[in-house]
Structures are given as structure tokens and as C-alpha cells.
Amino acid sequence: MRILMLEGFDRGNFSTRWRTYCVGEYLRQHGHQVRYYHLLLNVDEAPVLRGLPAVVQQAALRLIAAVRAVLARRWCRWAGRVIVLNVYSSRWLTRYLNRRCGGYVYDTVDFADTEDFIRLHCAPGWRGMPQRLKMRMNYRTFLAYVDNARIVCTNNFHCIEQAGRRGRKTHLFIDPIPNEYLKPLPQREPGAPFILGWTGSFATTRYLEEYIDVLTFFTRGRGVRLELMEGEPRFAAKANATVVPWTVDNFKQHLPHWSVGIAPLPSSVPFTGKFPGKILQYMAAGIPSIVTPKGMATHFITHGETGFYANTADEWIGFIHHFIEHPEDVVRMGRNARADFEARFSLEAQMPAYEHALSLNDTGGA
Template structure:
């Protein structure tokens, strides 16, 4: 079987890396040839995270290159299947996906966030009018929609997708050591994400964190947040890298994932929680979307909505090392059972083969 993988980004893009690239080794070991063709490279993402403007000529060239790739795939019948991340061309109509469907070129489309809200909730009425139903059209044309949570899967079903399969975001357990390193005297609250999510998520609980850390017994580590200022919070900012992220997480005592309760966040797949849990850490998270499924309140962590609930959860974990250990072990077991690459890879291979075989 030969698959053309059309991702949004290269490996620096978290969704592309976790939802697609990390499966390549397993697929190739099972006689699947995969060609990866990201729409935008890592340099684009670095500029975006830095808040710099992206030259339009770069985007235009990327779109032309992708259109050429798709046309070639259709004309040569070289591939058994196209594996698409979210959509072919962001902020353009679904003409490319419609052409693939018309010409009977099967494609599988993967979603790990509510990208449809980029259109149907856009502040520009023209965008809402022209593209509000775009992702639904992409879903309907796909041979299969793979969704990272129920919010996304239900959207695909309502759109009339032919086939919808649930596949959570997962971690490679071989890369995640369960036993955390020896702890220091300071209780460490850890968060991992991007500059964009840091600005929108950590600021939700910044006042609570400042109050909680006021006695000097606790600190916060933010990995991948970029330049972040949380007044009154003893904060250490670390740059993200694929090589160091696991060791950074293992330096936490607890992982946190605050989220606002809105439609976009309900589409998230909770991957940062899963990473922390894979390292044997308890977690505290907002009860939003898939977080409710990942976090078993009082078993592998706590769900917290208010500042008082966040403070109570962190206080209990700070003051009770044995509880942290017990919850951390429970967290690891849940990841091993439900959120591991080792469990998900055979299932993904079977799903891809079922689609390619039906259209072969």
C-alpha cells in the first residue's frame, strides 16, 4: 500500500507530528510506503510563533506546490490513498477535496481540533458565509474521517460523513519514563504548550498561581510558552524541543491544563495531559471537552473550574507526596491502556488498509 500524506506542517507542528508522523515507522515496518508532503515548513511555524508577518509569496508558493502534488497523484494513480490533515487549502473553498471525491481518489481526513470553528465562528461575515460549511464538505467527501475526540466525531457524523472513527492522540511509551527524577524542595507546577496557547490558557489562572506560590514553596515551569509574563508567579520559561520535552515534563511534580470553556477548546484532544500522565504525574485540568474523559477526578488527578478548586487540588498534591505517587501510577496505567502509540498503531494500520482495500 502506498499513501500520500498531506500534512499542515512538518515535525515542528504538534498536530502533524503526533497525529501522523509518529506512525510512519510502524507503517513502513508493515509494508506501507508513505510519502510526506507538508503544506508549510517549520520556518513558517517559527515565524508564526514569533508573531511575525508571513510573506504572501511563501503561502502562494506552498499552495501551488500542493495543488501540483494533488494533480500528479490523481493523474498517475500512484497512491492507493491520500491521508489528509484537516483540509487541503486553508481559507479556500473545498474544491480540491471535491475533485478528489469526483475522480474516486479516496482520502482519509484527520482532525484533532475544531478547525471548522475557524470558519463558522469567524468574525468576518464574508468568511462565515463562504467557508462556514467548508469542513463539513471535506468530511462528506472523505472515505473516512478520523477524529481525536467525540466533539469532532459528532461534528463529522452531523456533516454526513460516510465513515467516522475515533482515534485519540497518543504517546510513544518507549520515550516516556514512568519514574520521575528525585524531587527538589520546591513544588513544581508544570505546563507545556505553544506561545499562542500560553497567552490564552495560563492567563486564566495567573492570579490563582500568584496567590498559591506566594509562600515561596512552589514554582511554575512553562515549556514552549515563549516570552510569557505572569506577574507575581515564580516562573521558569523553557524553550520547547522534541528532544528535551520528556525530560522537561519529568521535572514537574504535577501537570496542569487550564482551558476556557468555549467551542474551540472543546475540540482539543488533551495531548499535554497525556504526556504528563505518561511520565507518571498527576494532573489538574479544567473540566472542558475531552479533559473529562482523560482525567478521572480523584484517581489520576483533579478537575478544577474555580480558583478555589484549583487551589484545593494543588494544595492537596503539594502536601501529600504519597497521593502524588498513587495518582501518578494510575495516570500512567490509563495512558498505557488508552493513549499509547503501541496500542493505536495496529488499529490505524487496519483502518487505512480497510479504506484503501475497498477502493483498490
């Protein structure tokens, strides 16, 4: 089948790599013709914008996205199946795609809990008003893509519930990391330093702020190292942590050497639809996790077998202590986590059901 992957991801986003490129490569290897079409460009892809003020760059990129949405119709006519990935712009495009034979698949990873993200990421009062307005407008566009899709494919239960209430067929598709992308250590060296690790972004480092006392309890004078992949430097300095720049090589090399991966979330926000992809990455790397049990986090960890759920500061301290004092549990739970990843969440485990749900093996559009 001819498949068009029409996507609006930031190309640096973790989900981009799994849901777009890894899925696309798998489909190619299984006989499909796959074409990627990026609605959104970044400044590096539009060099004429370099050096211009940021507000001008953003306005120009939005205009380019609108033009590219119009031009996308050519490739939509070529495709037997269109998969729209995380697009929240050009609402008119939903109606055009819906009129096509077979409609389109909407694959989305965000906006299941917009108000939670507004509370965390938007400044209060009038200073945060433009960003709040933009996020709520994006949410309305998100709902238009949901309402016109033949099936909604997503990585979180809350979004599935939203789509189901609106009468849409749904398919749960966890970000699919290939088995070979991250390789666990064959064995851990005796006497190796105990390393707590966290993957995220500059913006999501704020999720750690509530836990600064827990982290510094271990990083100051107790021999524990803390590595933040893409963390915010000022927070890292306060936590006595090391910031590791995100590159593919750093990602593949550092994660398997961590002792435990952490995924804390602020206690003040429900995070009903939060998908903590970092837990999946820790599992793929063969390391156990300590996790705040919110949103999709409760779908990943088996408490005491592949990691621990922690709600309070005392629980966080207790579980970190447990791993320090019981290195055999670091190994045992890490192996269990990797086995669970391979069985439930890897690209190879999920793709047969994905192809079936999206009817990608139909003869039409070949």
C-alpha cells in the first residue's frame, strides 16, 4: 500500500523518531511504499529566516505550514492511506482528507490534558494569555482532526476516552522503540557508580523542582550521580547534577549505564493524559524506574518487579535507598523491565496489531 505520513512533529521530539521514522521503516520493510511529508519546518530547514527576530521567524513558519498544507493535497491523492501525525494546524485539511476514499488515520500524542499543561507551562495573568489562547485554539483544531478521522491512534488512555466519547474508533499505540535501538548492558561492573538518570527537555525540567530536596539528599556527599539528559542548567547546578546533551549517540550510550531511571511529576497537577515516554526508554535500556503513578505511567511499571511507584518524598528516598543497598534488584528489575518492553511495547511487538487496526494490508491503494 502507498502510505503518506503527514506529520507536524518537531523533528527533535522523541515521539517523532518512534512513531514516524521507525514505523515508516518497518512498513517499508514489509512491502509498503512510504512517503514522509513535513507540514512544519524549522529555521534550519528555511535558512532564509536565519537572523530575523524570533517573532518574525514564527510568523513566517506558520505561513509556510499553511502553504505546505495546500501542497500536501498532491501526495494525499497519491496515497492509499494517509496517517496524520500530531498536526494541530490547517483545520480545513481535516474536511479535505475526510472526503478522500478511506479517509485518514489521526495519530496523536498530546493535548489530552491541555489544561494541565497550561497550568504548568503558561505564565499567570496577562503575560501568559497569548500562550494559553494558542494552546486552546490548538486543542479545538485537535478535536476537528479527531472528529473527521476514520480511526484515532494514540499513546494514552485519556485521549482514547475522549475520541471514544466523540464516536471515533481508536487504537492504543505506545511509542514503538525498535528492540535494537537501545541495548542493555550484558552485566553491570562491580563497584560501578550509582547513577540516577532522567530524560526530558529544558521545559520539563520543572517537573523535578518539587523533588530537589530528595535529589540533593543523594547527590551531596552520598556518592550518587544524577544525569539529566537535556536538563535545564540552573536546576542541574542546584541539584548537583550533570546535563547530558541529547544526541543519538549520547542517548544510546548513557541510558544503559544508568542504575535507575526516574520519572517524577508534580503533585499539584492531575496529569490525566500524561504519557511519560521516558519510562519506556528506561525499560528498553534494561534499567528499573521510580515513577509518579499518574496518567499512563500506571500502564508501564509492575511495582516491585520492574520498578517502584512513589507518591511522597519519603517513598522516593526509601526506594532510591533500596536500589543503592540492593544492587541485585537493579539487575533483576532491569532484566524484567527489558523483557516486558520486548513483549508489550517494542516496535516488533506492536506493529502487527497496528497494521491490522489501520487496515494497511488491504489491497486498495497499492
